[in-house]
Amino acid sequence: MPTFMDVHREMHGLTAAALTEVHRADLAIESDEQVHFERVWADPETGHLFCLSEGPSREAVMRVHARAGHPTSEVYEVALSI
Amino acid sequence: MPTFMDVHREMHGLTAAALTEVHRADLAIESDEQVHFERVWADPETGHLFCLSEGPSREAVMRVHARAGHPTSEVYEVALSI
Numbered sequence: 001m002p003t004f005m006d007v008h009r010e011m012h013g014l015t016a017a018a019l020t021e022v023h024r025a026d027l028a029i030e031s032d033e034q035v036h037f038e039r040v041w042a043d044p045e046t047g048h049l050f051c052l053s054e055g056p057s058r059e060a061v062m063r064v065h066a067r068a069g070h071p072t073s074e075v076y077e078v079a080l081s082i
Numbered sequence: 083m084p085t086f087m088d089v090h091r092e093m094h095g096l097t098a099a100a101l102t103e104v105h106r107a108d109l110a111i112e113s114d115e116q117v118h119f120e121r122v123w124a125d126p127e128t129g130h131l132f133c134l135s136e137g138p139s140r141e142a143v144m145r146v147h148a149r150a151g152h153p154t155s156e157v158y159e160v161a162l163s164i
Contacts, residue, residue: 005123005132007089019162041087041134041160048158050087050132052123076130078123080101 001034001054003081004061007074012047022049025068033060083116083136085163086143089156094129104131107150115142 014022019042026037035055042049049070055061058075065071096104101124108119117137124131131152137143140157147153 003123005125005130014162016162019164023164040164041085042162043087043158043160044162046158048087048160050158050160076125076128076132078125078130078132080096080098080124080126082101082105082122 001056003078004053004055004058005076005078006051006053006061006065006072007076008047008049008051008070008072009074010047011042011049011070012044014042014044014047014049019049022068022070025070026051026064029067030055030064033064035060035064037064083138085160086135086137086140087158087160088133088135088143088147088154089158090129090131090133090152090154091156092129093124093131093152094126096124096126096129096131101131104150104152107152108133108146111149112137112146115146117142117146119146
């Protein structure tokens with residue numbers, strides 16, 4: 001299954017509780033698209049959020065995020081990693 | 083020690099061997115800045131590279147990358163993670 005990193009840029013002021021809720025919303029529906037969100041990192045100051053996932057396609061990752069209420073078009077297939 | 087995610091956008095066509103070399107170049111000098119690069123993910127198709135590190139400051143991370151030959155100004159302090 002390919003691995004993806006996606007980027008959100010409008011999460012200014014995100015709290016730990018809000019991040020937990022964002023992630024929970026993805027986890028609640030991800031299996032509909034055979035996606036799994038593994039990790040998430042947030043910079044509340046600049047509003048950046050990075051999500052690491054596995055799934056069948058970029059579009060599947062985008063659909064989960066969109067349905068969960070935080071759409072992004074910035075989804076990159078990270079074919080290489082260390 | 084704060085955690086950082088940084089983004090490079092000009093790594094088109096990166097191979098696994100080239101990614102290993104990019105990461106090795108960071109690891110070779112990171113201790114000069116009390117930085118440690120933990121993980122790296124690359125999308126050779128769009129040229130995106132994401133690096134996860136720990137260190138004392140954004141500037142320290144930027145200095146390591148610059149000296150290693152792949153500078154970026156996109157370094158985000160990811161204060162929250164899951």
